Amino acid sequence: MPEVRQLATAVDRWWPEIGAFIDTGHSNAKSEGVNRVIKLVAGIAFGFRNADNQRLRMRCDITRRARGHLRTAQL
Helix, strand or coil: CHHHHHHHHHHHHHHHHHHHHHHHCCCCHHHHHHHHHHHHHHHHHHHCCCHHHHHHHHHHHHCCCCCHHHCCCCC
C-alpha cells in the first residue's frame, strides 16, 4: 500500500524532530501558527497602499487573542 509506505517514509524523515518532542515536550507549533497567520493576513491586507496600515492590520489580527477583553458582545 503506497499510503503506508509514504507514512513510514515521512516518519523516518522526521524522526529526529519527533524524538526531540518526545524527550523535551517542546515544539515550535506556536511560532509556526503565528507565521501562518502572518501569511494569511498579509494576503488579506495586500490591497492596503500604506505599508504602515498593512503592518497594523497584521499586528491586530495576531494579537487578537491577547486582547480578548476588547471583544464586542457575541450575538
